[in-house]
Amino acid sequence: MSVDTILSFEEAMEKYDPVLGFEVHVELNTKTKMFSSAPNEFGDAPNTNVNEVCLGLPGVLPVVNKKAVESSILIGLALNCKIAEHCTFARKQYFYPDTPKNFQTSQYEDPICYDGWLDIELEDGTIFRVEIERAHMEEDAGKLTHMGGATGRIQGADFSLVDYNRSGVPLVEIVTKPIEGAGSRAPELAKAYVAAVREIVKNLGVSDAKMERGNVRCDANVSLRPYGQEKFGTRTETKNVNSLRAVENAVKFEIQRHGAVLDSGVKIIQETRHWHEDTKSTTSGRPKSDADDYRYFPEPDLVPIVTTSEWVEELRSRLPEPPAARRKRLQADWGYTDLEFRDVVNAALLDEIEETVTAGASAAAARKWWMGEIARRAKLADVDPAALGVSPAVVVEIEKLIASGAINDKLARKVLDGVLEGEGTPSEIVAKRGLAVVSDDAPLQKAIDEALAAQPDVAAKIRAGKIQAVGAIVGGVMKATRGQADAGRVRELILATLGVEG
């Protein structure tokens, strides 16, 4: 396999203006498939979630899943699309073992959702509007596993095994219009766009939206043209970009590769490229050819879908608050700075902090715990902070214990240890571990007397008026009480013992 020559990203950007386009496939989380009542479940034993329709056996009749249609309309509405009053299904013909019918049931000339837009917020707050061409309904294909050969890839495989559990899972394909004017922010925009779509479908509750499971998949189209030229350059379509980072990297790589090809005076071939996470590069798939003559025709087994304004408006009334609007509202409510808020978003702790605040903690305290001690421990354990095992209720209770003076910050961290070891609620742990701040003066006085006896020269200095020397005695007492004393009270008692005015 030859290695492509690439320009540096900066050089490519100096010479060429990138145009992007995305096709994002979203798997819906309906209970059943798009056209059959077989279960839509991830991770089950192969070929156990299929029936005659998913296998494309002769004489079967597909029937549309109403929930899938409604989920598709919800996605369209969230993407500011128009909803077609009348739309049909079509057959897209091709031969590939993952498609047992030898055609995919899809939509062609009249998608259910069209002409939408989505405002994408980049890292520095710049808003970039992406126009949506269409969002249409279709079905997923089966899963191929390539056997034999060295790499597990399709190249060099001896044979392939097919699991049709995914065959017929409802998909919505969201297609953008050509995206112009992104300039050097094209890779960042690519990542932010896919992230925004994923967030929207997750927020709608219509998809599990896990990219690592293929619930959201992106094909990224890239072309370059000289600055000032209106006509688009020849594009390539990079498939298999299945993480946000990969979307960013794949777009960046293709810009760099196109730049080098164009610089050498060669034309870009319109083709499919495959993204390889290991080498962070793309390789050529098959060129666009006769194989892409899909001979679409209207699906004779499915009748048209007609939407009434009552139906669409009822669905619109179910739309949740858009994620971007929610973030604006929460930041204003909590009074976090842009930087603080961005860190919370990047740590994916928005839900946890919101719940913690709702349960009674201050926004500052919620951030302190989640972004501080909990995030630190999560990093050590190599898990997401939200998955560490600390609930918003625990944070609220610890904060209350601190506010009441029952524990201090240092003891609170020990309480957290107890929570993570499953010892119970924070209050129970304080009782069991004997973590409460020692507020009874008698044991403190004993520790003070011992500390003074142990450091007679320091005691003499304090008596002579060198008040700042009291810190050494306080330290001794705190050590003796394993941090469970109130340092301020200890200081008062030491000075009283020595008869010195604080």
Added chain:
Amino acid sequence: MAAINREDVAHLAQLAHIEMSDDELDRMANELAVIVDAVKSVSEAAGDDVPATSHPIPLTNVMREDVVGHVLTAEEALSGAPDAQDGRFKVPAILEES
């Protein structure tokens, strides 16, 4: 609509993965041309004000609720497969060695 020639038939046969002999291509080109002519008469009857339809019956929104129904076992699903392995359909290598 342009007439269907022999090249069109050969192209369609290739797309549809149908192997056809020279004789068959000749015959089908002739027969399809006649069929296309016959179908063409429909456009004489239907003016521009008649929208295209995909179904003869004016039926819309035939949908089902999202409730799990009939499912096959893996054994049943694979019972008609020419070859199977590990509960999955076994198919020949997809790409030729390159």
